[in-house]
Amino acid sequence: MADTITLTINGKQVTATAGQTLLQVCRAQGIDIPTLCYMEDLFPSGACRMCVVEVEGVRGLVPSCAFPAADGQVVSTHSPRARRARKTIVELLLANHPQECLTCVRSGKCELQTLAQDLGVRECRYEGLRREYPIDASSVSLVRDPEKCILCGRCVRVCEEVQGVAAIDFTNRGFQTVIAPAFNTNLGTTACVNCGQCILVCPTGALREQSSLKEVWDAINDPDKVVIAQVAPAIRATIGEEFGMAPGTRVTGKLAASLRRTGFDLVFDTDVAADLTIMEEGSELVQRLTQGGTLPMITSCSPGWVKYIEHFYPEELEHLSTAKSPHMMLGALLKTYYAEKQGIDPSKIVVVSIMPCTAKKYEAERPELSNDGYKDVDYVLTTRETARLIKLAGIKFENLPDEEFDPAFGIASGAAVIFGATGGVMEAALRTAKFLLTAPAGEVPEQVTSEMLGHVDFSPVRGLEGVKEADVDVNGIALKVAVAHGLMNARILLEQIKNGTSPYHFIEVMGCPGGCIGGGGSPMPTNTEIRKKRMGAIYCEDEALNLRASHDNPLVKQLYSEYLGEPLGEKSHHLLHTHYTKRGL
Secondary structure, eight states: OOOEEEEEETTEEEEEETTOBHHHHHHHTTOOOOOSSOOTTSOOOOOSOTTEEEETTSSSOEETTTSBOOTTOEEESSOHHHHHHHHHHHHHHHHTSOOOGGGOTTTTSOHHHHHHHHTTOOSOOOOOOOOOOOOBOOSSSEEEOGGGOOOOOHHHHIIIIISSOOOOEEESOGGGOEEESGGGOOGGGSOOOOOOHHHHHOSSSSEEEOOOHHHHHHHHTOTTOEEEEEEOGGGGGTGGGGGTOOTTOOOHHHHHHHHHHHTOSEEEETHHHHHHHHHHHHHHHHHHHHHOOOSSEEOOOOHHHHHHHHHHOGGGGGGBOOBOOHHHHHHHHIIIIIHHHHTOOGGGEEEEEEESOSHHHHHHTOTTSEETTEESOSEEEEHHHHHHHHHHTTOOGGGOOOOOOOGGGOOOOHHHHGGGSTTHHHHHHHHHHHHHHHSOTTOOOSOOOHHHHSOSOOGGGOSSOSEEEEEEEETTEEEEEEEEESHHHHHHHHHHHHHTOOOOSEEEEESSTTGGGGOTTSOSOOOHHHHHHHHHHHHHHHHHOSOOOGGGOHHHHHHIIIIIOSTTOHHHHHHHBOOOOOOOO
């Protein structure tokens, strides 16, 4: 059992576990100490000094995020001295910060703004030279505004320590210090993978997504266009937070209703294409297992992950599944199968993907993801952008009645729903693996029984552990599988592949911590506890459905019967698969 210590905080004696920092102890006691540079689960730097407290017998203020709690300490967290120090720090930051809160995308959710309010800053006492930097809008997915940067370093740390990309860092010294790519180049020319995790941790508006709201509004208001929204699985478990609902609130029906009222002609569920992905990707795995092919096979649903391997491990690209991500699959089908069936000119169809992911903005622009001159997907809106769209339309989201997705692409399995959480793609694949290894090529059964599946829940691949693994017996084949989320965890598995020591047959990688429920376009804040609640909502929706296996989806059966033929067939390969690019650094 860990040692217990006793200390006094603000005149009250408390107990804590040896090894904790003062910040951790105080938060456990319900005492809110402000921070700026502190990041959960990463080694504290104590750089910003916002969390300073007084400790009896210690000269000067100490950063509570990095100062260890000790037996017998007497701590004052909000003494006049500590409050003055924090207020002065905020005033100095504001002296070098643009005063445009009313027009900033982070207004109302800006940590600097909140600190100024909480600390009673009503005027800027300090004036001096201001840093001036141009906005960097070179990336398809992200926008950098260095003038709003407060040099907390959180974006640098998440990019390097969590994602292993290191596209940005501190450059120059002193007053000229700025966070930027090497040699102050543009972000769009770097190995940035567009994951947007830097946006999630940025306390101000220094980082934001490239917005497509104007283009989407223009399309909605064009009577000559058929504007179709498709909704990713993670959105139903996250967007409610943008309207004041608790994390983990499922809002599937309200989401469909709000998009319809916003002006979209049709609202479809991307989950249908997630089921289709399982059929294509699963068939590809079976082909590699039974006919010879590159193993382990790695999922390709996460565009940030795909760009990461293109840059950092281009020699291992043959391990990626060639299947497109679900929303690109659905976009391709909407401009071919659906357009033909409904007699719509594909040039009039505008596909808008509602995604938790900033990297999907980049993905939608990839030239490999188009057909007959038409992009598979025209625009991508993040969860945050979609909430703004709904608010701009004057819709009271929380008061809406639940509605269904439009039926043409509105029926999905629970296996597709769990795509939104790390481990979900793997679990969905395992639910269908037994059928794919036993059924004749191209066959889709009329009904799946529990005997065929064995069971549908695979708990070993669930949860927030960085790398998860499982051994699964599928029709006599011992499948060894692994799941990683966050690119530093993916690197562990890639190094095994590179060294020839990987024991796995199938690997799922999600670029963002927690998977899509922690995507770079998600509501703020996004932390470990919130990720857990969102994942819980995803699994609850899965369990509530009668249809829980991808190959039992009647729409998937219909697609193969009427149009695609069979998984990995000529037409499905043309529309639903792609290739990758060796980019290097």
